[in-house]
Amino acid sequence: MKNIVVLVSGGGTNLQALIDAERSGIIKGGKITCVISSKEGVYALERASKNGIKSRVIPRKEYPDIASYTKAVTDALIAEKADLVVYAGFMTILDEQVTKAFPYKMMNVHPALIPSFCGKGFYGLHVHEAALAAGVKLSGATVHFVTEVCDGGPIILQKAVPVENDDTPETLQKRIMEQAEWKILPEAVSLFCQDRIEIRDGKAYVK
Ligand code: GAR
Numbered sequence: 001m002k003n004i005v006v007l008v009s010g011g012g013t014n015l016q017a018l019i020d021a022e023r024s025g026i027i028k029g030g031k032i033t034c035v036i037s038s039k040e041g042v043y044a045l046e047r048a049s050k051n052g053i054k055s056r057v058i059p060r061k062e063y064p065d066i067a068s069y070t071k072a073v074t075d076a077l078i079a080e081k082a083d084l085v086v087y088a089g090f091m092t093i094l095d096e097q098v099t100k101a102f103p104y105k106m107m108n109v110h111p112a113l114i115p116s117f118c119g120k121g122f123y124g125l126h127v128h129e130a131a132l133a134a135g136v137k138l139s140g141a142t143v144h145f146v147t148e149v150c151d152g153g154p155i156i157l158q159k160a161v162p163v164e165n166d167d168t169p170e171t172l173q174k175r176i177m178e179q180a181e182w183k184i185l186p187e188a189v190s191l192f193c194q195d196r197i198e199i200r201d202g203k204a205y206v207k
Contacts, residue, residue, distance in 0.1 A: 002030040002083035002193045007073070007090035008037050010124075012044025013177060014088035014109055014185055019051050021186030030193030034080045036073065038092050060092050070094040074101050084192055087146060088185065091123055096148045104154075104199055106146035107192065109185045111176050113158055114142040118151035128169035128176070137163050139172065141180035143188040145204060154204035156197060157184040 004027075006015050015035060021027045035048040035055040048055040056076055063069035074097050077085055085098075087108035099106070110118055110127070117130045117139070131139045140160040147153035159180035163172060191197050196207045 003033040003081050004030045004084045004086060004189065004193070005034045005036060005077055005080050005082040006032055006086045006088050008035060008042065008044035008088055009039050009091040010042050010044060010089050012042065012047045012089065014181055015044050016047050017182035018086065018088065018186055018189060019047065019053070021190070026186050027190045028194055030084060030189060034082075036076055036080075038090065044089070066093070066095050067097070070097045074098045077102065084189065085146075086185070086189060089124075093120065093150050099146060099148050104145050107143055107156060107188055108146050108151070108153075109181050110142045110144065110151055111139075111173065111181060112142065113138070113140045113160060114144060114151055114155060118142075120150050122151070125169045125173060128172040131163065132167060132169060132172065139163055139176060141176055141184055143184050145199075154199060154202060156188045156191070156204045156206070159184050 008015055018032060022032055032053055035053055037045050037057050038060045040057050040059055045055050058072050060069055073094060085102055085106040112118055112127050117127050138160045140158060142155055142158045144155045145153035161176050161179045191206055198205045198207050
């Protein structure tokens with residue numbers, strides 16, 4: 001059984017999707033053993049406690065820079081014996097200390113079809129604002145491995161979702177979460193836990 005540690009910063013609907021998937025047997029070969037939040041008081045922490053999952057808060061605002069913050073998170077992940085680290089709405093970009101400690105062992109869900117609308121500054125509703133401003137007719141979600149390049153690691157799974165004429169950032173976000181993120185994130189986690197993801201020439205392939 002692989003230990004899955006989930007990093008969160010907010011509401012935690014993706015964390016909930018993982019908890020539900022574990023309960024219903026969709027995630028094979030892994031178990032969520034700890035939730036780490038970058039903020040106190042977020043609803044994701046409530047979801048962890050309601051489901052009997054251990055949580056830790058490592059507040060970003062208590063650290064002077066990204067290096068000291070990354071070290072604190074990396075130390076916690078090592079202490080938790082994480083086999084897989086999942087960024088589920090985790091809003092801090094950590095530096096290479098963590099990617100070196102957990103190479104191809106961290107995945108992130110991003111609410112767009114990478115390489116569109118991604119990278120620094122593209123998070124949460126900003127991603128959907130940018131997609132609507134560009135007038136794209138399809139957006140979606142991507143699950144990818146986390147490397148030192150922000151949103152640039154090997155893509156594991158993607159799912160497209162239609163954009164409607166009267167969408168707002170909020171309605172598009174909701175449709176992408178429901179139709180894409182909450183499905184492909186648990187699926188990618190399950191594939192990882194069954195050792196079914198292979199890296200070749202810097203790209204990820206499902207076996
Ligand atoms: C999700 O849409 C997730 O894809 C996005 O933030 C939201 C968090 O929601 N993540 C990013 O934008 C990261 N670049 P949640 O807390 O309800 O899972």
